[in-house]
Amino acid sequence: MNYFNLKPVFLLFMLLTNIMLTAQSDPKLSAYFFTPLTYNPAFAGSYEGMSLSSAYSSQWVGFDGAPKTFFLSAHGTFFSAKTGLGLDLINDNIGATTETKTMLNFAYQVELNDQWSMSLGIKSGFSNYTIDYRLLNIENPGEYPGGPNTVTSINFNVGTGLYIYSKNYFLGLSAPNLLANKYIDSFNNTLANSSQNYFLTSGYVIELDDEIILKPTIMTRIVKGAPLSTLYAVNLDYKEKFYGSLNFDFDNSIGAFTGYRFMEKIMVGYSYDTSINKFSNYNGGIHSVFLNYRIADYWKRERCSCSTF
Structure with missing residues (x-):
């Protein structure tokens, strides 16, 4: 297979993310960025060892009942260097x-040629949705039938994804929840619906010198019937010890991340995102903390070349 250049594809992809696509408003994208296994199973085994990451995000601080999200992911290579x-x-x-x-994730790496590789992934598992009526302020209690x-409603989930990457480029496509589930209660009332989420990711590694890496990336979440959500980020890696990132989502938010890795294994980080729309006057932004632990295998x-946490 002949070598091909993805740089024009990356530039074109950044333009295409501004066309009329639709996206879902789930946990803030910048939190997903540091736990990429949650949106693309092909990420499993992408680091040359085993990695355990966790993140806690408190969104829209100041709103009653504001979202709070906890992420935990672990991945590595098992059985062979091609299997994650x-x-x-x-x-x-x-x-x-x-x-x-x-969710459980499985990825398999295919070498396309001496420059490019592709990782194909699948994921499957379960989601548990619970609503606690005791936490609701019901305006007309007489209309509530009791119970x-x-x-709680439990549903099966399945997803898939892929990465195509070289030493300096990566391009990914994933759908972490292919099934459109409906959560219902004992009275057959619909509590919530889930839609198929599609993620497009791309990035380019710029080696400023042997110790400093700059990586511009984009991540777009697409869901039918909701506004487009695209996260643009510029990430800095100094000696794989100091990390920094600036991100923005046009007309929605802007944020920054800083992290430090010590003993070559443990990374701690913090990010803050703030709204740049009309909601900025009503909430205290989004605070997230991160922890990552790496070991060799x-x-x-x-x-x-993707975000290897």
């Missing part, structure tokens, strides 16, 4: 509702 396995968990609490997703204080797959 991973586990990701998301606990998302908004007001009286709590959703917990537990249990909490209602036997197989040592070549690291992906």
Whole structure:
């Protein structure tokens, strides 16, 4: 297979993200950026070792019942250098509702030529959706038919994704929830619906010198019937010890991240995002903290140029 240049594709892709697409308003994209296994199973095994990451995000500080999200993901290479396995968990609490997703991930790497590789991934698992009626302020209690204080609905999820990457470029496409699930209670009332989410990601690694790496990236979430949500970020990596990032979502938010890795294994980080729309006057922004732990493994797959946390 002949070598091909993805730089024009990357530039074109950045333009195409501004066309009329639709997206869902889920947990803030910048939080997803540091736990990429949650949106693309092909990420499993992308680091040349084993990696465990967690993140906690408190959104829209100042709003009653504002979202609070906890992420946990672990992945590495198993059985061979081409095989990646991973586990990701998301606990998302908004007001009286709590959703917990537990997903297993599998990825397989294919070498396209001496320059390019492709990682193909699948994920499957379950989501548990709970609503606690005791936390609701019901204006007309007589209209509420009564029943249990909490209602739980469990659904099966399945997703897929891929990365095409070289030493300096990556381009990804994923759909972490292919099934459009409906959450219902014992009275057959619909509590919530989930839609298919599609993620487009791309980035380019710029080696300023042997110790400083600059990586501009974009991530777009697409869902039918909702406004487009695209996160643009510029990430700085100094000696794989100091990390910094600036991100913005046009007409929605702007944010920054800083992190430090010590003992070559542990990274701690903090990010803050603030609204730049009309909601900025009513909330205290989004605070997120991150923790990552790395260990070497036997197989040592070549690291992906994507965000390898």
